[in-house]
Amino acid sequence: MNSNPFNPRTSHDEIETGLKLQPKFGHDGLISCITADADSGEVLMFSFMNAEALRMTIETGKATYYSRSRKKLWIKGEESGNVFDIREIKVDCDQDVILITVDSRAGAACHRGFRSCFYRKVNSDGTLEHTGGKRLFDPEVVYRKK
Amino acid sequence: MNSNPFNPRTSHDEIETGLKLQPKFGHDGLISCITADADSGEVLMFSFMNAEALRMTIETGKATYYSRSRKKLWIKGEESGNVFDIREIKVDCDQDVILITVDSRAGAACHRGFRSCFYRKVNSDGTLEHTGGKRLFDPEVVYRKK
Numbered sequence: 001m002n003s004n005p006f007n008p009r010t011s012h013d014e015i016e017t018g019l020k021l022q023p024k025f026g027h028d029g030l031i032s033c034i035t036a037d038a039d040s041g042e043v044l045m046f047s048f049m050n051a052e053a054l055r056m057t058i059e060t061g062k063a064t065y066y067s068r069s070r071k072k073l074w075i076k077g078e079e080s081g082n083v084f085d086i087r088e089i090k091v092d093c094d095q096d097v098i099l100i101t102v103d104s105r106a107g108a109a110c111h112r113g114f115r116s117c118f119y120r121k122v123n124s125d126g127t128l129e130h131t132g133g134k135r136l137f138d139p140e141v142v143y144r145k146k
Numbered sequence: 147m148n149s150n151p152f153n154p155r156t157s158h159d160e161i162e163t164g165l166k167l168q169p170k171f172g173h174d175g176l177i178s179c180i181t182a183d184a185d186s187g188e189v190l191m192f193s194f195m196n197a198e199a200l201r202m203t204i205e206t207g208k209a210t211y212y213s214r215s216r217k218k219l220w221i222k223g224e225e226s227g228n229v230f231d232i233r234e235i236k237v238d239c240d241q242d243v244i245l246i247t248v249d250s251r252a253g254a255a256c257h258r259g260f261r262s263c264f265y266r267k268v269n270s271d272g273t274l275e276h277t278g279g280k281r282l283f284d285p286e287v288v289y290r291k292k
Contacts, residue, residue, distance in 0.1 A: 006272075016258060017258070018274070019266070019273055019274040019275065019276075020273070020274065021268055021272050021273065021274055032178065032192060034180055034189055034192065036182075036187070036189055037187075040187055041182070041183075041186055041187020041188055041189075042187055043180055043182055043187075043189065043245050045238070046178060046180065046238060046243040058268060058270060058272065059270075088267050089267060089268040090264040090265075090266060090267050090268065090277070091264070091266055091267075091268055091274065092191070092192060092263040092264050093256055093257070093258050093260075093263045093265070097192040097263075097264075099189050099264045110239055111239070112162060112163070112239050114239075117238040117239045117243075118236040118237070118238050118243075118245045119236075119239070120165070120236060120237055121234050121235060121236050121237075122167055122204060122235040122236065122237055124204060124205075126152075126167050126204060127165055127166070127167065128164070128165040128166065128167055128237065129165065130165075131236070
């Protein structure tokens with residue numbers, strides 16, 4: 001992994017109110033990232049970035065994450081074609097979470113073929129209910145699982 | 147901490163396509179939780195729940211988290227009065243992230259007094275810019291910091 005190109009962290013107040021990007025990466029070198037649809041606001045997925053992924057996302061305007069299972073950078077859409085064009089990148093108060101909003105032309109965010117990874121709601125009795133609409137692609141075709 | 151009241155995890159396919167809630171808590175007993183405004187879709191904050199917080203959120207309809215800094219359950223709004231009434235609870239494909247949408251009457255989500263914790267955007271040159279509007283409360287009054 002490349003060295004962290006971002007500013008070293010300064011004081012609590014400077015981190016929360018200042019205008020310097022000082023992302024806090026965990027012991028594993030990763031920061032949480034929420035991806036939402038720039039137009040509807042719908043939350044599409046939750047993933048992680050390392051410093052290189054965040055730098056690339058800022059510089060290229062294409063959402064780039066770090067895949068914990070594959071242990072490598074992951075340019076969203078590399079395999080499925082559903083590239084995420086960045087509309088806006090935000091950081092939370094203590095700069096340990098990134099929120100990116102992406103262009104709504106992007107198809108399915110979820111590897112299961114749904115628009116959003118959050119395609120099931122929790123009912124009050126603890127059962128789940130599908131709310132994610134139709135699948136936009138068949139994962140077994142796109143990812144050639146079979 | 148109480149024992150986990152949720153189902154034990156079953157197969158990968160059952161977790162991703164089934165209709166049983168099988169949340170995956172980390173080694174620290176916590177699951178990531180995204181909170182968004184039910185009407186606008188705006189992401190308000192990112193926090194954590196333990197099994198008890200998730201159970202209480204489902205049962206009471208009030209957002210309840212687990213505070214890592216205070217090491218205890220945290221009913222949102224206990225101190226500030228900005229209770230979050232739940233509109234919908236969702237779970238992601240592999241059931242390791244919870245998404246709750248909350249009633250938009252809720253005031254500021256952020257301890258800094260802003261509507262959302264994501265009150266700064268990252269510019270392409272890596273500087274930050276305030277985009278969060280006016281503060282809805284003064285944290286030093288609400289939390290009596292001074």
